[in-house]
Amino acid sequence: MISRNLITNVAKEVGFDLVGVVRAEAMPELRNRFEEWLLEGNQSTLAYLERNVDKRFDQRLLVEGVRSVVVCAVSYLSPLSRGYGDSDVPKVASYAVAKDYHRQIKQMLSELAERLCQAAPTLRYRAFTDSAPVAEKSLAVKAGLGWIGRNSLLVTPDFGSMVLLGELFISEQSDAYDEPMQDGGCGSCRACVAACPNSAILDYRAIDARRCISRLTIERADEEDALPLHGWIFGCDMCQSVCPYNRRAPLHRNPRFDAVFDPLSLDRAAWQAMSEEEFEALAGATPLTRSGLERLKSNINK
């Protein structure tokens, strides 16, 4: 047995903004809804979503012996997250101008786990961040961190939706578990739906990845129809920039998520003239390397 208060206190000390603890168990209703979404083909080229659905919605099938899941979130909100204003430079999603979050969150989760092991030496753990079949957003809702907004993203009341998630699967039961929020929600707001230039937001708080710029800039297959990218070369923030919760949330506090370059200083010509060496020096630590310079250049003017 491990103390929930200890977990939440240490998680905040290692730099997370929000934390909740939930039981590891099956989530059959969510699994059914996810399978309906897959049947409609909304996953597009994201074929990995079709695999391990059983594990995705029952953490005990992913990690043997897991009893609890610690769900952590950290803000990366920056002024860029609120939009590019009148600038017509090639646009990069604001999470991608900082160091790759996979590594940052894994380090934070490892530090959290090591400190929990000091209090509970028999504790075993696995850390995940967008790296395994884990229903991250659903677990965050279950843990009371927020709700699923119309744009399908987790919206938290105090930090908005520009948050990154990480989960620590632990072998101990917690002395208390968090519950979903009773209030909160999008109300009558539909700002994200109106802002999406490719009409990618579906009626039931889900995204049609076939139309979503965020996927198209990174994973578009050669044979796909040429939907416009509206100036984005990596990711897309439009349905988040307009969200009132992001408009009033504080800027991120954790320096791990500070920008390492400013896309507002790079016009089309600067991107087109960039060499691989210059790209590595500029953005080698960021998620842009997932895409590569050639694809970024090819996205300009699409």
Ligand code: SF4
């Ligand atoms: S990321 Fe961009 S394209 Fe995708 S749903 Fe949001 S606004 Fe639409």
Ligand code: SF4
């Ligand atoms: S923009 Fe409005 S509808 Fe969309 S997620 Fe934010 S609060 Fe919800």
